[in-house]
Amino acid sequence: MAKITFWDVIDKTIEKVGTPLSAKEIWDKANELGTLGDFSTTGKTPWATIAAYCYTDINNNADNSMVIQTSERPAQFFLRRLKNQIDLQKVQKQKDTETAQKDKIETKRFSxxxxxxxxxxxxxxxxxxxxxxxxxxxxxxxxxxxxxxxxxxxxxxxxxxxxxxxxxxxxxxxxxxxxxxxxxxxxxxxxxxxxxxxxxxxxxxxxxxxxxxxxxxxxxxxxxxxxxxxxxxxxxxxxxxxxxxxxxxxxxxxxxxxxxxxxxxxxxxxxxxxxxxxxxxxxxxxxxxxxxxxxxxxxxxxxxxxxxxxxxxxxxxxxxxx
Structure with a gap:
């Protein structure tokens, strides 16, 4: 059985979630949803490696890249092969709203x-x-x-x-x-x-x-x-x-x-x-x-x-x- 790679983690996680994700979210969701499989890494910041994989893919392969970048701040990525299956702008706007609401709730818990x-x-x-x-x-x-x-x-x-x-x-x-x-x-x-x-x-x-x-x-x-x-x-x-x-x-x-x-x-x-x-x-x-x-x-x-x-x-x- 082939060893799971960073690309496998990126691909499986984004596909399962079905929305654009930041590099950190890809890693967190992979742990949460089990898409890591038997993947392991000794790096302390695997999300930084995920981001590097995505940027390298986009820079080297342009219109043939596996992932596309859907936002800049924060940088979020989605699978090119799935981009026509959802309204990216609508999903991104909804996600930004949910993130803002989450931040407000977290802030209210303590000052x-x-x-x-x-x-x-x-x-x-x-x-x-x-x-x-x-x-x-x-x-x-x-x-x-x-x-x-x-x-x-x-x-x-x-x-x-x-x-x-x-x-x-x-x-x-x-x-x-x-x-x-x-x-x-x-x-x-x-x-x-x-x-x-x-x-x-x-x-x-x-x-x-x-x-x-x-x-x-x-x-x-x-x-x-x-x-x-x-x-x-x-x-x-x-x-x-x-x-x-x-x-x-x-x-x-x-x-x-x-x-x-x-x-x-x-x-x-x-x-x-x-x-x-x-x-x-x-x-x-x-x-x-x-x-x-x-x-x-x-x-x-x-x-x-x-x-x-x-x-x-x-x-x-x-x-x-x-």
Whole structure:
């Protein structure tokens, strides 16, 4: 019996579903419907391989390709031999509507702010950050003309202190030379990140987080479509905001998918404006100043939950990656 190939998986899965599918959907549906058969792969992202197969087929074979691309963002594929059996435009429109409705339902289950304790724990324990975070409640900001403070406030801000990593002598010489290893971070959170909200979410993060040494757009669920990842990579290269995906099953397996550009200088004009507009941010600056004077972290930032507390919190809130 011939061994099942990627092409077999693509062909059988699309035929069985009967609608255009993204590369990730082809893989997920193949697992769900059993069209994988005895197929196996050692690759961590088989959907990326599926996308490569489809693109190569289309580019090399043109009008004789096995698959056709029915949409670009996200990229979806269908079998050429079946294209006259359905109304592709109608099916695509219906699918887009269902996807949008699904995203709304998923978002309503828990809010972006419900994700704060997850990010607080991750940033505190992750070696890249080792940061104390504080939530910024935009509701308490000074009232301004409509649009004046739009996209001004990040969801959370964080600070890394070198107290645990550097010897006192190193800290003393830094102080004498007016050098600091303190880092400031800024975070914008979204429950889900996909083509439907990518640009708005990303430029919101550009607007409210570029002032820091590192700025990030953080999400629980992110579209795995290769074309989506390419678009995120393009934005990251152009504007420098990093992307973090939280892992609700094991918060310390959360991942920086795209690193932030490192700004050597803080945008102090924006810092000053945030401090003037928002008391939470102003208090954050006071906490940093107090801890710097003490040479250790004594201030009250957002609480870092213990592992059992965090697990219970995630369970009670119904937070999970999809």
């Amino acid at each position: 972006e702010r419900d994700l704060h304790p997850l990010l607080v724990s991750y940033a505190y324990g992750a070696s890249h950050f080792k940061a104390n975070l504080k939530t910024i409640f935009h509701e308490i900001s000074t009232k301004a003309i409509k649009g004046q403070n739009e996209w001004l406030h990040p969801d959370l801000v964080g600070v890394y202190f070198p107290f645990r990593d550097y010897k006192p002598e190193t800290l003393d010489i830094q102080n004498q030379l007016s050098i600091t290893s303190i880092k400031l971070f800024s975070f914008e959170l979204k429950v889900t990140l996909n083509f439907g909200n990518l640009r708005q979410s990303y430029f919101q993060a550009v607007s409210n987080s570029s002032w820091a040494n590192e700025g990030y757009l953080v999400t629980l669920n992110i579209d795995d479509d290769p074309t989506f990842k390419d678009e995120v990579r393009r934005l990251n290269n152009a504007f420098g905001i990093g992307i973090i995906q939280l892992n609700s099953e094991n918060i310390f397996e959360s991942e920086i998918l795209f690193p932030s550009k490192i700004n050597q200088e803080i945008d102090w004009d924006t810092v000053n404006r945030l401090a003037n507009e928002n008391t939470d941010f102003n208090d954050f600056l006071k906490l940093i100043t107090e801890d710097c004077k003490l040479g250790k972290v004594k201030s009250q930032y957002d609480k870092v939950l213990k592992m059992d507390e965090l697990a219970k919190y995630i369970h009670d809130k119904g937070i999970n990656n999809i």
